[in-house]
Amino acid sequence: MALLEVDNISIGYHTQKGYLKAVEGVSFVLEKGQSLGLVGESGCGKTTIGMALMGLLPPNGSVRKGRILLEGRNILTMSDEEKRHIRWREMAMIFQAAMNALNPVQRVGDQIAEAIRVHNPSLEKGAALSQVEGLFDLVGIPRERLRDYPHQYSGGMKQRAVIAMALACHPKVIIADEPTTALDVIVQDQILEEVRRLQREFNIGIIFISHDISIVADMCRDIGVMYAGQLVEMGPWRAVFESPAHPYTKALLSSFPTLTGEKSDLVPIPGETPNLINPPIGCRFCDRCPEARTFCKATPPQWVDMGSGHQVLCFRS
Amino acid sequence: MTVRERFPLLNSFLDGWSIFKQSLLGRIGLVLLIMFALMAVCSYIPPWIDPMYNPMTGVDPDITCCTPPSMRHWLGTDFMGRDILSQLLAGARVAFMVGISAAVMSIVLGVAIGMTAGYMGRLMDTLLMRLADMIMVMPTLLVVLILSSVFGQLNIWTIVLIIALFRWPGVSRIIRGQTLSLKQRPFIEAAKVAGASHSRIIFQHIMPNVLPLAFLFMTFRVTSAIITEAALAFLGFGDPGTVSWGMMLQWVWKTGHMFKAPYWLLPPGMCISLITLSFYMLGRAMDEVLDPRLRKEDQTD
């Protein structure tokens, strides 16, 4: 049985302008101890999936269709109480720490200890804090920083604290949402190395969400490329990275600098993402696709198997 | 070119208006304000009908003291036999006059000082802003009190001026911020390079950009001026020649008719409170127009 199985989920938001279909028919599987990357530009739905997995969708959002199976149990049908129990204990999230993910008026150590004690109420505060000390050792933060406040931490240290917090209850799955985007390249490298090491050590399944395909290729066994709410390509990283099949993936990769040179922004692909309130019937990328054919617009594309787990949602291949 | 394109100011005004219209607070506030404005305008009518309705000097030959509402005096009469309704209407006029004059004066002062501080920077800026800080700490009412002890009975315009002297720090702070950000803009650099003098830059380039904001922000902060004047009059330090709502409350309080004449006690206080409320509501609606973040945005992700 897979650790996490996402089965054909569709997620939407009720907005003043209409019902926004943010995610359509996405399926993937995460095995124990494996890592899967979700790549795409902002608005493609990758963060929405992350939120849905954690049960953190805003009040106007909901999973319309499909199942999310955590070790066989459908978390979408669970009660709020059960969901609260699972949160953090079995599935945790690493946010972008620069996003202000830590409460500014609470000491860092206390915030992490809180996570531990929520799921283990009988634990004394002192005991929880010593567990936090252990976590700090693990992620490389000096123990004496336990009683500091978030604003006293550097960017990299804050990110480590957020990672430590995610590990606090020894979850089986961690969803990392753009964890390094706001950090400079050197710190970014360190953090990613840290995450890799922890994953191996604790055999945690990771879903890595990013807009940067190079990072994902570095970190994950499998890559899933998302565009306009749909998964358009999925497969082992080498296959996707070195032999991309979907025109969008190709466009993403063509902006990737190879060996040296600094990271540059993605080369803008001409055109705009489609309106997700009334998405097109056919392929959602065809307006911007250099390889589009006449039938791409009218017919929804089908999944094509490229062999050894590599699949693509496109007619051309 | 449509009319809207020809007059960009009109365009932004109409845009603002459509947002304003949506706000419930704004609508209520506007209705109340119009009602008071009408009261102010109508204040000229009663004395014109019959001199006995004059708020200050009107004397009804048949009445010597307070009477409850009657056909002749819709809100009754005060301790001198004067018609309360005409006093109330006159009070509306005074309130508007006080509020608007104080607002205009404080805007003029605040814009001048704010622009100077922002433009000159450094020492002048620090000095002016320190001065502003100091003034903001002072309780206006009590300062006017102490000034009236030195200078004797103050007339209404002096009171308004002093109030304005304590209101400008708020305006100047905002204007200074605007000026500082405008100072960096390329068109100011261009003007400098072209040899424009400082005053020309300030008046021709900076001021037009800064003024609309000042007006919008401060016009709906007039309430404190009205309240201050009312409180002063209430305490007995107002201009004895003007009939304001605060003055009316002073009379009903000091002449000991407070408990027996609700028709005299209630209307003035209610008016002061309602006009404050209406300006507050309008101010909130204006905030929504000016600051897009405060509007009810759609939920998207």
Added chain:
Amino acid sequence: MELRKYIGRRLVQIVIIFFIILTVLFLLFRLAPGDPVSRMVDPDMTPEDAQRLMVELGLDKPLGIQYLVYLKNFFTGHFGYSFHYGEPVVNIIWSRLPNTILLFTTSIILSALVGVFLGKIASWHKGKKTDSILTIGALVTHTVFLPWLALILIWVFSYKFNWFPITGMISEDVWLDPDSGLMAKSLDVMYHMVLPLSTLFLIHFGAYLLIMRSSMLETLKEDYILTARAKGLEEKAIRDRHAAPNAALPVVTSVGLSLAFSINGGALTETVFTWPGIGRELVSAVSQNDYPLAQASFLLIAAVVLVSNVVVDVLYAYLDPRIRY
């Protein structure tokens, strides 16, 4: 310790401001049109006493010397004699100070605490009836004209229902009775304090409620709230332990910014309820042309405002760790 340096700096600032006020007041009273002497010397005094006082205050000397004498007198507590009471001014204002502080501080603390509490609740029930009632209530009470509210309260509760005394801070029979203990006297003061306190409370709590409400709504959008939810915390814990402490900070700032407004209200309340505080003393001194008393009362009130400002700033610095560390 950062906090100590901060407090030190603020104290120096207010001392400077106070000095400026002191000087301005001096210039005002000596240079304004009219006879400055009559402002310092009681017209009812005997000519010998008047002469003696004039020398004491240095009124026959040049302005510069007068200023120095003025300062010296200030530091030694010589504020002159009240025309109205015939007593040294310093005794009068000193006896009034505690009464004002009692009323003022209690009203601010009470309205801040209640405002924060109700604002939190209002934000939690946003859009529903509870929220509407609280918000409208706050709006209405905040814009009511304070003296009028005071009069109405007296009319209803003192006159009509006879529940509370109309004026004053103490009942003479309780305080003059040698057998009354501290408890009886305190209760008596509190009994007299109900209406004035209610007036001040009603006027001020609304502002804090509204600020807390919008602050909570803003804070609930913050990312660390999402983190707290992700950790599996209950909504109540998220609201009270993560959102509220952050949301309450702007309220503290607002208390500081509205101190001048609050002291105006305090003076008006004292006057209407005949509460023997400095505010009321200032008002009556001005109306009776008791210049020495008026000056001193004003200075004392200015000092109270300045010190309150520092207290609030220090409180904020203490509550917000981003400033303290």
